[in-house]
Amino acid sequence: MSYHSVKNPKDEKLLTEHLKRISEVKTEDPQKFLHHVIDQICEKKISFTDIYGFQTSQLSDIVAAFAKLSKGYIGKGLSDEQLLNDLELASVPKGLAKIIYKVLSARKAEIEKVLKLNSVKIGKLWLKDFDWRINHVVSSSELSEINEPIFSLFLYLVDPNNQEKEVVLEMAKKELEEFIDSLTKSKQVLQNLQF
Template identity: 30%
Template sequence: MSSEKPTSTTVEKLTKYYSLQVVSQERLYNFLPKISVLDSDKVCSDFIHSLIDQICGKIISFDRFINDENQRIVYQLIRVYTLFINKVVGKDLKKEYICEDLKTANVENIYITTVSDCIISRFQDIKKELTEKLSAISSSSLCDFDWKMNAILSSDRINIVQENVLLLNLTIETNINDKKEQVLIELSKKELDHILETFDQINEVIQSLKV
């Protein structure tokens, strides 16, 4: 009589990190070790729980973590660790894989333990929130669009400057009575660059929710 050994569930690695599917995003994880700028593992725990609160829809102030010397770093940590949490929860990673990703990023051991414990302790809350956000995104969809460039003149006391403006006409379809709405957006180059950057961030969140 033969007995079968239980097979362990393994996670496919598409990059050097279990939680990333796109190699170009690896550079973002280079900032993960900067978590050591926080004074202790206790402060780190408070920081990660505050991030999770924000992900779950609460309005959070991070002022208590910021001083004149670390302001830029803390703001970057907020962005990068929000992405990291979205990624590991979106891929439903176990603690061992979360720790392995942090280790690969050269995060100090004491912070690896703290960060992974915080995420695991609130894993289901995060997953529920991300699922609801994805559902909300999916409730409306872009079914058509049109665009054209307009040249407008702007002036100050000295110069008259021609500025190109993008006119974007979006047709949005909602799930409510199959209603369609027309949305007209006028964007300067600076505004267009900003919205493209925002779309890139939205795509990162959506990719993190894909299994």
């Protein structure tokens, strides 16, 4: 039997090792600890050294395992049963497995939001603002006459170094229709993705 949340054998081995570490954590309130781990996954600053006396390396393994598990559960749209099977496969005690399930269920929307934001940040540039206008091109010669609107789309992009860049797209009516079609199809694909 293999994991539902990860497919790579190397990831399966790491997930098993690190999830076992979660069960070895000595804390009075494992639920509170796991909420702090999710805070860490959601990029909120928590000082585990002050609260639990952990070293950074110990914590990073636990956070990595829990992140992989939660991304698999939420990002792949796994069922509750599949999550519990993964926890059983990793030899996580039943009591702790129920706590993990309860915590992940409670914070599902927040983790899903972070996953979506991180997937948007994958690209090197992101859209800050945009503007548009329609120019009408009128020209004539003995051979042809041009009387066509041109759509101009101004995209204001920002790179990871916060440098702004302007991109201008100019399209005739047919090109604009094709562009809108491709955006509509992209939107449908994104809506069908399960996060």
